[in-house]
Amino acid sequence: MEKWLETARRYDADDQLSKYRDEFYIGENLYYMDGNSLGLMSRRAEASVLDVMDDWKTLGIDGWTEGERPWFYMSERIGELMAGLIGADPVSVLATNSTTVNIHQTVRTLYQPTEDRYKILVDELNFPSDIYAVQAVLDDYGHGDGLLKAKSRDGHNLETEDIIALMDESVALILLPAVLYRSGQILDMERLTRAAHEKGIIIGFDLCHSIGAIPHELKDWGVDFAVWCTYKHLNGGPGSVAGLYVHPKHHHKQVSLRGWFGNNKESQFDMDHTFDPAADISQYQIGTPHILSMAPLLGALEIFNEAGIADVREKSLKLTGFMLEMLDAEFEKYGFEIVTPRPADARGGHVLIGHENAAGINAALKSRGVIPDFRAPSFVRIAPVALYNSFEDVYHALKILKEIMDDGTYKKFGNRRGVVA
Ligand SMILES: Cc1ncc(COP(=O)(O)O)c(C=O)c1O
Numbered sequence: 001m002e003k004w005l006e007t008a009r010r011y012d013a014d015d016q017l018s019k020y021r022d023e024f025y026i027g028e029n030l031y032y033m034d035g036n037s038l039g040l041m042s043r044r045a046e047a048s049v050l051d052v053m054d055d056w057k058t059l060g061i062d063g064w065t066e067g068e069r070p071w072f073y074m075s076e077r078i079g080e081l082m083a084g085l086i087g088a089d090p091v092s093v094l095a096t097n098s099t100t101v102n103i104h105q106t107v108r109t110l111y112q113p114t115e116d117r118y119k120i121l122v123d124e125l126n127f128p129s130d131i132y133a134v135q136a137v138l139d140d141y142g143h144g145d146g147l148l149k150a151k152s153r154d155g156h157n158l159e160t161e162d163i164i165a166l167m168d169e170s171v172a173l174i175l176l177p178a179v180l181y182r183s184g185q186i187l188d189m190e191r192l193t194r195a196a197h198e199k200g201i202i203i204g205f206d207l208c209h210s211i212g213a214i215p216h217e218l219k220d221w222g223v224d225f226a227v228w229c230t231y232k233h234l235n236g237g238p239g240s241v242a243g244l245y246v247h248p249k250h251h252h253k254q255v256s257l258r259g260w261f262g263n264n265k266e267s268q269f270d271m272d273h274t275f276d277p278a279a280d281i282s283q284y285q286i287g288t289p290h291i292l293s294m295a296p297l298l299g300a301l302e303i304f305n306e307a308g309i310a311d312v313r314e315k316s317l318k319l320t321g322f323m324l325e326m327l328d329a330e331f332e333k334y335g336f337e338i339v340t341p342r343p344a345d346a347r348g349g350h351v352l353i354g355h356e357n358a359a360g361i362n363a364a365l366k367s368r369g370v371i372p373d374f375r376a377p378s379f380v381r382i383a384p385v386a387l388y389n390s391f392e393d394v395y396h397a398l399k400i401l402k403e404i405m406d407d408g409t410y411k412k413f414g415n416r417r418g419v420v421a
């Protein structure tokens, strides 16, 4: 194992992003590898929360329009800060609601079924909340049987051709993940979008596991809409406000879930009973924005815009590449299945490994300061994050994993998941 430590130290010495590590609160002797579930707190995120609290303290109601961070425009402001991460014009991006609410909002707004074209295409590996929301829309529109699921051949990843094969004239809308939450596979968003549009289908992506980990070019690819959460790679904190992109060509369509914060800002306080929708993405807001849950993003996103998503991606690939190399070389005898695709253009920011004792292994790792997460039925997800993890972190995490396998301590932990796995 010694030679891996040397490699890790060499990579760390060469790491242009290592300066950001000190900006994050990382526990002593903790190898945090769960940034794709909940990113760590940065000092800048903490400071921006305190700044917003201070505005509340000193400005009261005038905080909506006064001060350096007027709350009335904060959803749009954070949208602007996220635009570069997804390759979109700032006027098409917004911070609002939760991911799930944004799925309800975008799908309800853009789904325009006819008698023959009413299906919604998803995939069988999709995150449950996405499916619940899409099914609810179908039910409400009287097309409860319209959910079409692309199948996985191996139970972990998807083939682009298999998805495209299902795109026919009966499909009205498609919702797919950009990066699969379990396997970490990246879908070919550009090709899927082209294929969907050739068949006249609206297509959107859930970027929860891709934003902040990989670059996107949503505008160039012509993607119709996208949703994402901001508490994973973007480090916005638990329950931080989610993101939303809708292509400008759809901005004239009135949103389905209407509320006064989706109204034209100039006329909002006229309090008229006729909805006067904002002409742009702002229309997708519903009620009063969750200012305190947006505040950390002001600081957290500043780091991304400074570091640049291209460099973040380059380091992330090197981190997961190093991890995969070590797994291949040192872990063959333990019976792990490495599920994450190998090619760099098909691998997001995390690695999924399968083992029949995965829950016990996950618990044993946590007891030794390595923080991955367990995903039922038998997988451990490990996400080394470019902004705050080092190559030495990866080395230590895997060294501890090897020790746990060698001495069998994972067996002491049973093999059951926790309430929040
Ligand atoms: C792919 C994906 N979609 C949706 C969600 C749910 O998002 P939210 O709880 O913000 O609605 C998550 C994680 O929580 C996720 O990983």
Ligand SMILES: Nc1ccccc1C(=O)C[C@H](N)C(=O)O
Binding pocket: 036, 037, 038, 181, 208, 420
């Ligand atoms: N929102 C959460 C609340 C509590 C615990 C985990 C989450 C996650 O985000 C899990 C993540 N979506 C996943 O890919 O499993």
